[in-house]
Amino acid sequence: xxxxxxxxxxxxxxxxxxxxxxxxxxxxxxxxxxxxxxxxxxxxxxxxxxxxxxxxxxxxxxxxxxxxxxxxxxxxxxxxxxxxxxxxxxxxxxxxxxxxxxxxxxxxxxxxxxxxxxxxxxxxxxxxxxxxxxxxxxxxxxxxxxxxxxxxxxxxxx
Ligand code: HEC
Numbered sequence: 001x002x003x004x005x006x007x008x009x010x011x012x013x014x015x016x017x018x019x020x021x022x023x024x025x026x027x028x029x030x031x032x033x034x035x036x037x038x039x040x041x042x043x044x045x046x047x048x049x050x051x052x053x054x055x056x057x058x059x060x061x062x063x064x065x066x067x068x069x070x071x072x073x074x075x076x077x078x079x080x081x082x083x084x085x086x087x088x089x090x091x092x093x094x095x096x097x098x099x100x101x102x103x104x105x106x107x108x109x110x111x112x113x114x115x116x117x118x119x120x121x122x123x124x125x126x127x128x129x130x131x132x133x134x135x136x137x138x139x140x141x142x143x144x145x146x147x148x149x150x151x152x153x154x155x156x157x158x
Contacts, residue, residue: 026143027085027121029128029136034118038126041119049107050074054130068107074127081131081139084146085124092120 028034043052049071050056056073064070072078080088091099095110111120128136 027089027124027128029125029131031125034122034125035129037119038122038124038129041115041123042126045111045115046074046123054078054127064107066105066107068105071107074130076131076135080127081135082142084139084143086147086149088124089120090149092124 042050051071051073054074056078057070060070060072060078062070072080074080083091087099091108092115093110093112096106096108097104097110100106115123128139131139
């Protein structure tokens with residue numbers, strides 16, 4: 001049994017390292033240079049909605065008069081840390097609509113044409129760097145459970 005599993009694993013790995021575009025690697029909150037860049041990106045692009053201290057919009061659980069959701073906090077009081085890295089990356093790059101039901105309306109922009117790959121990783125690294133250790137550990141468990149987008153989901157690889 002074991003050799004078969006290993007062979008399948010090697011084949012999978014080969015498939016991933018071939019012509020296939022890479023899925024976003026782990027977003028590292030301990031990479032100081034990345035976090036420093038992310039702090040600037042956050043202040044410039046995200047703080048206006050998600051709050052300068054990542055606190056989210058006031059009363060963020062209640063829908064706005066438009067029927068849309070306010071921007072949630074990115075600190076440990078929100079639910080950003082419930083998502084695996086690939087999904088956070090996808091939400092910033094593509095916005096939340098690809099992962100939402102059809103016709104879903106949201107104020108969260110897509111940053112595909114505004115931020116490059118490193119800036120998206122950086123802003124997420126900065127957000128993660130603000131989390132206390134136990135929240136980081138819980139999000140790491142989410143990453144282990146769901147390291148990649150499920151088949152057919154508009155996710156991280158392109
Ligand atoms: C114009 C306001 C606005 C700006 C600017 C904005 N966001 Fe958002 N963001 C939102 C809203 C509103 C939501 C909730 C989306 C929904 O569920 O409809 C959201 C949701 C998210 C989520 C999902 C959180 C979760 O727990 O599901 C992430 C991640 C996120 N934003 C990251 C960012 C980052 C990073 C930036 C800056 C690069 C940014 N946002 C800029 C409004 C904004």
